[in-house]
Amino acid sequence: MKAKTYVIGNFKGGVGKSTAAQMLGFRSAQKGRKTCIIDLDMQGNTSDVCSLTHMNFSSEEGGGDNEGLNFENTVADVLMNEAPLESAIYQVVNNLDIIPANIAFEMYDDWIKENYNSSIDQFKYMERVFAPLFEMYDVIYLDVPPSISVYSKSAMYLADWAIVILQTQVKSMRNAMQYLEYMEFFTEEFDTTLQVAGIIPFMLEASDAVDKEMYENAKEIYGNHLLKTIVLKNARLKRYDGSGITMEKTTKGRLKQWDRKSHELFDSILEELDEHETWYEE
């Protein structure tokens, strides 16, 4: 069985790609799916959040009991320095692993171009190195930097599915479309199959009338690819960026309200994405 592989796309920064990768990865693992997040962004935001998340969970939960992750090897070591793939796989919590990135990955752009001339050979190289992962996991999420680069293009090549982030603001509405248009060009050019799993609307400005209108516009443009679940401005999600993902319990053992809301939100996104995928089955 080959892992279902997702790229989280949008060529703009700060739109919610990494947040989506982290939360979908976490919820997918909680559902019992063996999940891996590959951080292909040299800024390593998702790697940091995964380390903090590991710290927040007990060892029974697969976490670190207040210890973060110590990333001795990263995706850069695996791809450029022949470090064994397994040496860069770290468990975040049960069922969730991360292959981290850091600034050393910046060199990859030059390195791969020196070693492989054509784009397709560059993509195939990454595919070959990561091949064992497709047998190890049910689901793989690729978190990419905000650019059209060898990083995001390799991810497009590896992925079966794209989850596109749509920022519903007048100026950003076109970004998701840009990504979709590029995807279409890419799949033809490199003869791959990459399907749209769904478009997640992120409304990070207040959910006022303007945003409502934007959602309706988006619905016209993107049709049923656009999820019904909307990610609104959410202080808890914002906080996870600095604290790692948490699942704080009340004294009665129930999940605290703000954690519960954030986790439920991404459960419902997962459900919608799963449903969308069935549309493509014959």
Ligand SMILES: Nc1ncnc2c1ncn2[C@@H]1O[C@H](COP(=O)(O)OP(=O)(O)O)[C@@H](O)[C@H]1O
């Ligand atoms: N729903 C939300 N509400 C408030 N802040 C959010 C929300 N989603 C993401 N953020 C914050 O916005 C910033 C950018 O998000 P991020 O996922 O890192 O974007 P990208 O990966 O596209 O650059 C982060 O600080 C993140 O915590």
Ligand SMILES: [Mg+2]
């Ligand atoms: Mg990011």
